[in-house]
Amino acid sequence: MTDRTIPTARLGADGPEVGVQGLGCMGMSFAYGPADAGESRATLERALELGVTLYDTADAYGAGENERFLSPFFKAHRDEVVIATKFALAVPPDDPTRRIIRNDPPYIRQAVEASLKRLDVDVIDLYYMHRRDVNVPIEETVGVMAELVREGKVKHLGLSEVTGAELRAAQGVHPIAAVQSEWSLFSRDIETGVVPTARDLGVTLVPYSPLGRGFLTGSFANADKDLTADDFRRQQPRFTGENAASNVALLEPIRTVAEAHGVSLGQVALAWVQQQAKVHALPVIPIPGTRKASRVEENVAAVTIELTAEELTLLEPIAGKVAGDRYADMTFTSAGRE
Numbered sequence: 138m139t140d141r142t143i144p145t146a147r148l149g150a151d152g153p154e155v156g157v158q159g160l161g162c163m164g165m166s167f168a169y170g171p172a173d174a175g176e177s178r179a180t181l182e183r184a185l186e187l188g189v190t191l192y193d194t195a196d197a198y199g200a201g202e203n204e205r206f207l208s209p210f211f212k213a214h215r216d217e218v219v220i221a222t223k224f225a226l227a228v229p230p231d232d233p234t235r236r237i238i239r240n241d242p243p244y245i246r247q248a249v250e251a252s253l254k255r256l257d258v259d260v261i262d263l264y265y266m267h268r269r270d271v272n273v274p275i276e277e278t279v280g281v282m283a284e285l286v287r288e289g290k291v292k293h294l295g296l297s298e299v300t301g302a303e304l305r306a307a308q309g310v311h312p313i314a315a316v317q318s319e320w321s322l323f324s325r326d327i328e329t330g331v332v333p334t335a336r337d338l339g340v341t342l343v344p345y346s347p348l349g350r351g352f353l354t355g356s357f358a359n360a361d362k363d364l365t366a367d368d369f370r371r372q373q374p375r376f377t378g379e380n381a382a383s384n385v386a387l388l389e390p391i392r393t394v395a396e397a398h399g400v401s402l403g404q405v406a407l408a409w410v411q412q413q414a415k416v417h418a419l420p421v422i423p424i425p426g427t428r429k430a431s432r433v434e435e436n437v438a439a440v441t442i443e444l445t446a447e448e449l450t451l452l453e454p455i456a457g458k459v460a461g462d463r464y465a466d467m468t469f470t471s472a473g474r475e
């Protein structure tokens with residue numbers, strides 16, 4: 138069944154129009170426990186049928202495995218999909234279990250060639266710097282990214298977890314189409330610096346983890362007890378121990394709103410993120426991640442939900458009460474440098 142009904146929004150000033158909700162593909166190969174490849178493929182196809190056109194991956198997701206996994210889907214639908222991938226999380230030669238941040242020009246050139254090869258495409262539609270290496274001036278990093286655009290390897294540029302000041306400096310070198318940062322009912326630190334700067338510069342916001350990595354759907358309550366040993370969420374302070382116990386209580390107002398609309402908690406969380414486009418007057422294209430076709434249907438259906446002013450007020454205090462940071466090491470994030 139084809140049912141392309143979702144509205145679209147533009148990536149930056151001159152980027153492509155994409156469905157106003159994208160799909161995060163990370164969990165299909167990495168971070169959130171075992172995935173079923175057949176189910177993931179069905180999820181990708183269903184998303185496309187529903188009008189989702191922005192697909193998000195990174196070279197770091199499963200050390201290239203996610204890009205390789207997505208390649209056949211992208212090739213089968215090359216003219217219908219917008220492929221977003223990222224560089225910067227490198228494996229140090231002495232320890233394959235660790236990741237270091239690299240933004241230097243030789244590394245970027247090596248990374249883009251490796252991504253193009255794994256994806257098996259001629260050009261990447263949206264190429265993000267995944268994390269900021271503060272030892273390399275951002276102008277230098279974006280300078281080499283701009284060369285990739287001129288060389289036809291990449292169409293548009295994006296940055297992930299940059300501060301407002303870093304975004305402004307980058308935009309001075311080359312137009313930035315999108316900033317991808319964590320933004321949800323639980324994570325609102327970007328609203329002080331990054332969001333107003335993106336609005337001023339005409340940059341689209343692509344919120345990642347809009348479902349709070351699943352916590353906002355109520356699908357797990359404590360990472361230590363509910364998730365497998367290798368699940369990344371066990372390393373995130375807000376999902377474990379006493380923090381998790383107190384954060385579960387914060388879902389109550391979301392439940393109240395969900396009941397009023399006859400929808401799920403996750404749909405309220407997505408509707409809230411989507412509605413930030415109006416609140417902050419900029420394009421917002423969240424990329425919820427799922428490996429299940431039924432969940433993609435549920436998530437896409439949230440684009441039509443409108444929350445009332447009273448409901449937004451009820452949800453407003455949640456983020457300020459969350460116990461525990463979103464990462465164990467916040468220097469990895471824009472908030473850690475803002």
Ligand SMILES: NC(=O)c1ccc[n+]([C@@H]2O[C@H](COP(=O)([O-])OP(=O)(O)OC[C@H]3O[C@@H](n4cnc5c(N)ncnc54)[C@H](OP(=O)(O)O)[C@@H]3O)[C@@H](O)[C@H]2O)c1
Nearest residue numbers: 161162163193345346347348349350351354425426427428
């Ligand atoms: N730039 C960055 O640094 C960065 C960091 C993290 C993520 N990302 C990108 O952003 C994407 C989304 O973020 P995320 O995956 O971390 O978090 P998310 O979208 O907030 O949540 C994903 C989790 O929620 C579950 N889920 C999805 N829909 C659901 C539903 N309707 N009901 C119940 N559970 C549901 C998923 O499980 P199932 O898969 O089992 O459905 C998964 O465990 C990623 O895939 C990745 O592409 C980027």
